[in-house]
Amino acid sequence: MTEAKIGVFICDCGGAMKNIDFPTIKGELDAIADVASVNLSSDLCLEEGRAKMLSCIKDENIDRVVVAACAPQLKEHVFQQVLRSAALNSYLMSMADIREQCSWAHEGDVTTKACGLIKMAIGRARLLQPVEQKDLLVKQEVLLVGGGFSAMSSAIQLSRLGLHTTLLVGDSALGVRSRELEELLGLEVAPMTEAIDRDKNIEIVTSAELVGMEGTAGNFAVRIRKGGEEFVQSFGAIIFATGPRTEILPQDPGSKSSTRIVSQERLARWLRASSPQPRPRSVAFVFDSSDECSRLPTLVTLNNALAVKRSWGSEVYVFCKNVKVDSEGAEELYHQARERGVVFLKFEDSPGISIEDGLVRIEAKDVLLGQDATLTCDVVVAEEKVSPAAGTDDLRSLLNVRTDSRGFLQDDNVHLYPVASERKGIFFVGDCRGDLDAARIVADVSSAVMGAHELLARGRITVEAERVKVDPQKCRACLTCIRVCPHSAIQLVRIDSEREVAEISDLACDACGICAGICPAKAIAFQGYSDEQILAQIEVLKAS
Amino acid sequence: MSREIIAFCCEHSATPAANLAGRLGLHYSENLRLIPVPCAGRVDVVHILKAFEKGAAAVLVLGCEDGACHHIEGNTRARERVRYSRTLLEEIGIDGRRVGMFNLAPDTPHKFLDIVNETNETLKELGGGK
Amino acid sequence: MDPHVLVIGGGIAGIASALELANAGLTVHLVEKEAAIGGRAASLCCKATDVCSECSVCVVAQKIREAAIHPRISLLTNSVVRRVSGERGDFHVEIAEKPRFIDPERCIACGVCAELCPAEPKAVCLPSAEAVPFSYVLDERLCLRSRGQDCDLCRESCPTKAIEFEPAGRRRELTVAAIVVATGFEVFDARGKGSLGYGRYPNVLTGLDLEETFNREGCLRLPSNGKEPRNVAFVQCVGSRDESHGYCSQVCCKYAVRLARLINYQIPDAQVTIFYIDLQTAGKGFVQFYEECREKVRFVRGVPVEITQTPSGELEVKLENISQGKASRELFDLVVLSVGIAPRKDSWDLASILGINLGDCGFFDTSEPLNSTKTNVDGVFLAGTCQGPKDIPDSMGHGMAAASKVIQALGVQAR
Ligand SMILES: Cc1cc2nc3c(=O)[nH]c(=O)nc-3n(C[C@H](O)[C@H](O)[C@H](O)COP(=O)(O)OP(=O)(O)OC[C@H]3O[C@@H](n4cnc5c(N)ncnc54)[C@H](O)[C@@H]3O)c2cc1C
């Protein structure tokens, strides 16, 4: 490798760094053999400064650039642009933050520290190599797992954007669950399923199951099982919309099967069609005894309580700990319910429910009145717990992603919200990732559609080529990196008849360097943060 | 031994926190040398040991808050490696308290300052530092 | 040519929308009224203890930066929309940039001007330490020139000649294919609940005051004497779920519980009490956190009707309707009013410029149930809290959804 020609550009930010003696620094840096030019400036990030920087790079044939100025966060992109204008790869620059991290961070003369920081950047710059961009082909097909409202509307929206989708449905038909929720949500499922049936962009595979997945964003190889047969199909992105599961919390073990204690769904069915005769004179709802996930139970209860009032005119009592009104329109529903005469009783400890003389007896301590309330009702609608869909855990391990503290898909990490996963090209929408009401689900769907569109719309995507790269000669195929990569970007590939080695997908890699930090064979190089480049910065310590 | 503290700082958390400290005029000792890394999980045991070999008085690895790592578990990987390098250091007679792992968020410059000050306090006891 | 889109409001919702649109290949003009983008969320604090409390605030700074350096997003700060005509695919927009004394394109934030400014308080300052654009602004009202003095110190000394004393406001005309409205919300003014003593007693603060204090100082002290608070009360639903605000603000319970935990973490022997109607603890990542908090924080049902200050400076909180069913009093040294999300009072101006509707609560109205980004005007979409209360992740999701609806409406097709 021929010696680098380093150009150092120092900016004193219009005189804002008075505690640094710049001429001294220049003198010291000028003495470094491969530093071709040291430039002092006061306005490096402005047009004038950038123009001077550009002509210096060109005139002196600079091939590595060091900028010592403000925090890279602010202006790095501006200086990278200068490099590009000079036909230099933008990775051939190293920045020293002498403003926020030096001049402004300390009192007194900080010339020595500033000089040290610049030397660290020089040490790193010397070893920098270009990173080129390249285009990768992506498969313009989206897989949607789930057959509920989220999955169906995702398919419709993706189709509108010209993307072909496959709906993988566990049930025997689309929208089985959604139909039951039609009234609650005020949406019609039939038009949706009809639209999907007509849509040439949407394929439906029912009674099927996802059993395997390999590959990375842009090209996932998905194994699907249907009717005892398995096939593999390739997709550019996958959206999971597998919904929640509801369980009726056992109230009183003895009374569980009683027709007096029913589920919300059963109540909804009664309300829709065959009302029990005679109509119940009093109905009680119970929810939120565990104070967990009761956003959806609140909504169902409010809707059903109103429906009972409307259809049967019964007395309605609601026992709960908290009315969870943190969704659109919920407070309004709550208000309406109270106006129509629904009585809310707030408890701290779960109420006792028993059957007495064919009626249900509820005992609770009402915290607002501070009294014990005992009530006898014709029907009690039991508490429902919303939890992750069956099979979520299998999906988690199959996808190599994390679930949240309650077992729903998507890790509790704020950087993934709203719909992303730790793997590029995999999205979670709707109630599979938590207790979302319809308004939130609608937003989720559109967000995921946007994500898939961004990845696939052009049929190819531009990535940084081999920024993090495994050296096949050094790799011992120990699989350590594959195990630790948080973005599942590494796969084992066969290079010849004898050897398999780890290979990083440029598209799936998020450039964290965790693999490079752990590889026992030191086979992984991370351009910009390679061992040599990091150690070169430490090296300066001794010199100072 | 020099008086320098080498701080490997995650670019998603500690580096911006340090920048904010500078902007708010929260001053700390000059012996801190910040080396930005894309994730605390990039830091290798070798980097930590080399820093001591070159005479660092202390080494810090600063990453995102627990549960908020941009790369999900880079910060926990880093913690494991810091712990491991501590045992290696102890073996060659360097006090393990000279290497530390801390978590902070990008918008918590005060926490950054506390970490630097705390490290300098430890160094007062151990020798080196400021 | 790829279409241009106008996003009005540079809060987290507008930013999320702009980023998605720009990443989809569209050109975005992001118009922001204030000098810096980021909106309310940019002034909030990190609420982590020794673990992340998932408040999402740190996501905002990152998104702001992404938007600021995106080549297809042009930031028009300090600007408002004056007139809009045309229809979907072809809107003509007139944007007025308020006169600006310091040019953000030229300001390098060296701070020389602020050092020299003789006015007290200084007339030049940074909007915040994290402001984007990172540029000083000059407050005309504080400038000595407004009092007839002939000061010229900052302009003279500015190394980049970024300061101008008689700036002309600028007008811009744009043609855009679609418009996203993301003008956000207003924090409820706690003075509107006079009996709670905000503005009268120094140790009655709002949640927003607390957020800003933590951001500035990293810790909490009593405003009256600078000492550590020992006994703190949070009062929920101030400006939410009442006669004039018939909705839940969706964020206050969560920020209150998180801040309570943070106070308790920093000052372990401080007692923190939260007075509430119903706790809104649903949502990703929150349930477990709340369970942990229950061990440290006291939760009391019922919200205070009156707060008074005793002669010794303590705050007496009068409650009705709590567990015992009778009125009671308790003493605290600090009371935090958990103020909620209210519609912007100036929403009406924009509503009439765009021809979109306002709903009963004062937020922009949606024209279809279950499609809360859609307005009555074709080609105009809503994003974030201007449509109704949302937290940061929900605002971002809504912003992304609006972007999605824009490209669907414009027929941007996969190739
Ligand atoms: C009891 C209850 C009441 C609700 N009430 C309201 C309300 O009043 N208001 C409101 O706004 N929201 C309410 N919601 C929330 C929400 O609007 C609905 O749950 C909505 O139907 C969720 O849509 P989804 O597509 O995410 O899930 P679902 O409609 O549940 O669809 C999930 C689909 O995925 C399929 N599936 C699951 N696992 C797999 C797999 N491994 N492979 C293939 N397919 C799979 C299922 O068969 C199903 O078809 C309620 C939710 C519940 C549970």
Ligand SMILES: Cc1cc2nc3c(=O)[nH]c(=O)nc-3n(C[C@H](O)[C@H](O)[C@H](O)COP(=O)(O)OP(=O)(O)OC[C@H]3O[C@@H](n4cnc5c(N)ncnc54)[C@H](O)[C@@H]3O)c2cc1C
């Ligand atoms: C005290 C408090 C604490 C909170 N804590 C949290 C928390 O911990 N976690 C969380 O997730 N959420 C929290 N929130 C909620 C959070 O602030 C909001 O979710 C978020 O700010 C909403 O973003 P937005 O973009 O919709 O609106 P805004 O942040 O209000 O942004 C709107 C932007 O539009 C601009 N604008 C307005 N009108 C115009 C116009 N006519 N022309 C041009 N520009 C205009 C405004 O200047 C502003 O920049 C909290 C809220 C409060 C009040």
Ligand code: SF4
């Ligand atoms: S950790 Fe290193 S040696 Fe092991 S598989 Fe990965 S690259 Fe190869």
Ligand code: SF4
């Ligand atoms: S750098 Fe990070 S994301 Fe990329 S391959 Fe390595 S561990 Fe995976």
